[in-house]
Amino acid sequence: MAESNKSTVLVTGAGGRTGQIVYKKLKERSDQYTARGLVRTQESKEKIGGADDVWIGDIRDEESIVPAIQGIDALIILTSAVPKMKPGFDLAKGGRPEFGFDDGAYPEQNFEKLYETQIEVETSQSNIE
Numbered sequence: 001m002a003e004s005n006k007s008t009v010l011v012t013g014a015g016g017r018t019g020q021i022v023y024k025k026l027k028e029r030s031d032q033y034t035a036r037g038l039v040r041t042q043e044s045k046e047k048i049g050g051a052d053d054v055w056i057g058d059i060r061d062e063e064s065i066v067p068a069i070q071g072i073d074a075l076i077i078l079t080s081a082v083p084k085m086k087p088g089f090d091l092a093k094g095g096r097p098e099f100g101f102d103d104g105a106y107p108e109q110n111f112e113k114l115y116e117t118q119i120e121v122e123t124s125q126s127n128i129e
């Protein structure tokens, strides 16, 4: 743990609907948690107060998220890409539209990426210590 009695918790998607709430709740419990947020843009960072504990990064870009992950005790994944309608749907023909994500943005891919990055960071830290 980064501080003796406190858990350092990183919330991804901290600028989103759910992430904002979780990040705020963690900050309110600063006696128990050291909150960190991960957002994608400066705009999202400002939206949640712009504090130094908010990192900017894209979970598809490992290098950009390593600083936020270093030293954490827990990771709350509230990042989500918005599904897009696949081309070819014709309302006149009836049927149902199909939805999907851009390559690399599927929720399971995002989860795997974060998980792998966290393991890599932890492994490199334990090699240093």
Ligand SMILES: NC(=O)c1ccc[n+]([C@@H]2O[C@H](COP(=O)([O-])OP(=O)(O)OC[C@H]3O[C@@H](n4cnc5c(N)ncnc54)[C@H](OP(=O)(O)O)[C@@H]3O)[C@@H](O)[C@H]2O)c1
Residues within 6 Å of the ligand: 012, 013, 014, 015, 016, 017, 018, 019, 038, 039, 040, 041, 044, 057, 058, 059, 060, 077, 078, 079, 080, 081
């Ligand atoms: N809202 C609900 O009622 C609810 C209920 C149960 C479960 N959930 C689940 O909770 C998760 C979050 O939902 P939400 O409603 O809070 O979604 P949201 O408001 O769309 O927030 C998602 C956040 O993810 C960020 N994001 C997307 N792609 C990213 C990437 N590649 N790298 C970094 N950040 C990225 C977005 O950042 P930008 O702002 O920069 O685009 C956005 O702030 C989802 O998995 C959802 O299924 C939501």
